[in-house]
Amino acid sequence: MITTRTRLAVVLTTFAAMIWISPFTVDRSGTIAFMLLASLGFLLVQITWLRGVFTTRAVFFWSFVVPTAFGFAVILPLWRFSDEQIPTVITGGVVLGVVGGFTTLWLGNLAQIRRHPKIFISYRRDDSQQATSYLYESLVKRYGRDSVFMDTQSLQPGLRWRDQLQEVISRCDIVIVVIGPVWCELREAAGGRRLDRTDDPVRVEIEMALAMAKPTMPVLIGGADLPRAEQLPESIRLLPEMHGAVLRERFLAEDTLTLITMLDNTQRTGARESILPAPVVRRGRKLRVVLAVVAYLFVMAAPASWAFLTDGGSDLDAAAVSPDGSRIAALDDNVLRIWSSTTGELQQARPLGGSRPSDMLEWSPDGRRIATASTFETSITIWDVAGLTKVTSLLDQQDFAFESGPAQPRLAWSPDSTRVAAGDGAGNIRVWEATNAKPIASAQLAKSGVSALAWSPQGPDRIAYGSDDSAIRVLAVGAELTPIYTFTHYPPPVTVAPSPNPTVLVLPSPVPTPPEVDYVAWSGDGTRLLTQAGSDIRLHRLSGGAPGPLLKVDAGSSFRDISWSPQGTWLALRVDYPVTQILLRNVETGATRTAPFGSWDYSSGTVLAWSVDGAELAVVDRFSIRLWSAALESETESFNHGQEGSGLSLIGWLSGKRRVATIRSESVDLWDIDKQSRQSSLFVTHGELLRE
Template identity: 30%
Template sequence: MTTKTRVLILVPPYVVGVWLLFFEGMNGSDSMGMLAAVLIGAGLSVVVQITWLRGRLRPGGALAWNMLSLTGLGLLFGLVGRGEGTAGAALGVGAGLLANAASMWLGDLTQFRQRPRVFLSYRRSDSGRVTRAVYDALVARYGPHQVFLDAHSLVPGRDYRTELPRVVRRCNVVLVMIGPSWLEARDNAGRRRLDQPNDYVRLEIETALELQRTVVPVLVDGADRPRPEDLPESLAALPYRQGARLRPDADLPDDVAILIDQFETELRHHPRDSLALLPPARRWQRRLVIGTVLVLLLAPLGWSLTDGLTRWSRMVNAAAMSPDGTRLVTTHGQGSNVTSSVRLWDITTGRLIGARDFPAGRDAPVWTVVWSPDGQRLATGHSSGELRIWDADRLEPGPPIPGHQGTLDEISWSADSDLVATGDGVGTVRVWQADTGALLHQVLRVLGDSRIRTVTWSPRGLRLAVAGGPTLLVFDLDGSRLHESYRYRHTKDFFGLGWNAAGTRLVTATYHLVDADKSPNLQVHELGDRTMTEVSDTSGEVRDPQWAPNGDSLAWYAMTDSTVRIWNADTRQLEQVLGASYTYDANLRWAPDGTALASAHKSHVLVWAKSGRRRADLTDHVEDAEVVGWTRDGHVVTVRQTEVRVWDVDHGRTDAVCEMSLWEGLRHY
């Protein structure tokens, strides 16, 4: 295969890879952008390899240049792109090694060749003095282990009939030193030596010709080139080999230097000689070894590159569990040029039940998904602001319902699964008929200029709570209109809102984005008598308040002392303080029976009994994870980047993994 063919094979995937990685970098992925820079640098180095290094440097120098330059370049960009961490170093070094392997392939694997090994074939009685001078010159250039001369290279006591062919097989070049008496040299019986089958010179030349080594006839001391008819049939090809003539005495060193340069040039023009001149069996063994080493070396890198390239198409945007805790729906795909996917999983086995894709465009990505309380339908919010109602069993989407401003990420189902409430970025609340998609109620700019942060139906009846900015509103659905029944205005913005199980109380959490006020920011609203209680023992700033599924226990994460606290709304007393580790949002989820609580922290997920006893510490693959919920058999479900895991709490192990495959990720680009 020629170098031009190799270039034609490698250039298209190279250009596509750089193009995709470059735009991933433009979309905010620093690591992909740095990797694109690495590949660009690698491409330039490959150009250098095939135009300058090939044949201009010795193999060792070429190999050192590529290893140091490409791997160093990869390491530099990898560290910069991945925050000077181990992952960046590994990614950069791997990219450099991949580029080095490509350059060696383009260069016909010339860098795998060692320095040429030279065998000197001669007769002591004919050209011993000149051969010694040539030997010294070769040793000075290549070292004593690269040049073979019988007096110095053969082990005493060995049979030269078997030893000489073995040594010749290890060499690239055979110099046949031919002096004036080389052709007619005779033994003690008067027979010509070349006519004897066991003559060592004849054995050397026959072996070299059979193995297709570079055989150079070297004429010394005025000798003439032998004629084919004067040689045995097995040596008849020798006179046709391009040879050299060495002049005596003062001109000898210059002629030896020219001779060495000439056969180095010959080898340089055929850089695959080290493979091509091997016997067929050994040739394929060598290629198999080289290929295996490259595959083992590059397989982890290939996997890493594919994982990085497809990460944004496989990224989980939202995950929600069915009310009965047996199914899970996830949405995937981030970026303007990535296909978005909605997937339904069997949460007990991790088996994919169904999938629907939305091509890159106005419907993608899908940022929000919510189950209806009866588990028969889904509602999704799209980046275009459209709402879709789905048949959950068939994973069949209904027609798009437009009208919202900005990305739709606030959706709530009524307790009877008949109505869907939405809130958008300009403060408009809408109520839709789930069966028909008809707009039943609409309240424009209900919060003034504030966007709606939370919309949620009460678990009983038709009461709708809306919060945004510093305002909390509660509406009762009264026939054909939403009737405001409760209003509360705070000095800070609302960032959390939730109903208790009976639908008689609301909890709200507030936060000021500008000042550093860490005063209590948790309120419990009694809707029966329209009063509000400010919870005082929150330990500073509150995150993610969650009512227990039964009773009136309220849990939250306290930022100041990094604890999870449980408070009773009936007694207005603190029940438990659970130790935790630092996080920004503990992402709390109660077990369905209210006896346990799961909280996600920076590097692990903790599971607590309501009594305060720690039940489990899940530390495997959960860094920066979020808790999705609990299954009906008491397993905890977490989501992290591209995967959802189902955890056996009692044994601290993973029972199932729901994750889009790398192949699916590639298909969604």
């Protein structure tokens, strides 16, 4: 016989196992919280079943819904699936739901899914024939004839009555013992009490019910009193301890209705158990229960606490690889941290202060300093990398509060790492000395906000910037910022000549508002400028006279990322529409090549990155990290990163042979391409945050 204690032990053990498994099987994400909630729901529903709270329909419904949700919680973080495999995952969750449903029905007592309880009536004809017949008909009317058993209607002639009784009682949920005024004292012709005979049918029925631990309810009729234990044979002396009911002759109908209500509640395990004898309270039992609860809570809290302390404490705001690829800097909860890209060791950490967290980060070209800024602050801070000491603050930046292009902050270092330039939302361009915050030059050539900014790496000292009115300006840097070139990304609209017929009004076609310039990049030799606005990408030649477009890349109506090879030969794009693919354009010859991209992630940012020598292009999609040869002639490496749906983005190549760094919401991951595995994850745990 499966007791409630056994069921509860199975439930609690299963729940504790899921709590321990979840931190090790899921990634550091919100999935762990979903699993814990599903497990907690599983536990709560089971306990309510065991206590008999839910009705029949609710029990049947939740028996399958909760295990199905729990099955999805277990499957989703473990199964690396694509869109085509979603039906398989759904099927797996449903299968787990069906299996789990029948399992939980067993845990909560399978009899609860029956619509009506099955009832056996034990009585003596010479004691309570008329009242028992009324009770039988009332129960049949409520539950159906197949759910109520009485000797005259349920036992077949010609078969052993003991065997039939045992089979019938075993299938019943409750046994009603009808006791009239002379039930206990009825005697045979020889003078002995019927109840004292071992073959007395009524005595046998009660003995079988008690032996099977069936809820046994004494029902008193005709003013009868409940027999005392000493009046009964040893084998049925538990009967007076059972909770029962009384049927009064004057109120037989009302009392029978009350009894039926009690029987309806016997579908609930707790009500059924309340009819059984109360357990004997032993000394120290409460203390043992309290200790067991405390120990169990500790067992459950240990993995959850471990997961909390070792999980990412907060999301990363920005990350960048040093120019030599040996270090990685990241902003997390307004703290600047620097890790070694070789060992993954945290080398330095420094709180930045300020009322708003910094979310812009730029290494100087020599790797000795870092500039940080906040989208909503009005200053830029320069930090010395050696000790993360503050070098200076560049004040009076009016506004950074609008989106930048792909990986394109609105601040830039000079090639010699001695100056910093920044643009703001009011169209101001300012240049400072990086060591002492001394202003060098400033200009405001238009009211349009600065949307992209880049400093020429070679040749004359020049700054190029794009603005939100689609204009591109190139400035010479000296004691003043002198405009050299000013042109628009899109050609100006054609003017419509007036109509020769004065009676006909000719209106010019509406000209769409030009998009802002999202991206500005110089070629390595400083002779060409790449700009992007909306879905239009242009390459301009800035040497030998007036600037002019070198080529226009038709990237379709939607693309996500741009990456220019270090030698300035190849331009790589990730195109999202009409076909998701990698588009490669040779800027010298105009040759175009394409390669499949794979499944892309809506939340990802930069997904393309050239190696330092320009020989390979790294690509990250929703499921994998892949490497292509420079001309997309072949795919040289491909492996699953296991971080689908986390918005994985590339932040650059690392020092050493074939290593790249990616960023997701709470960590920077370092990947060894040759080993096709993650070398280490750089993140800040809750435990580290508490220590700080």
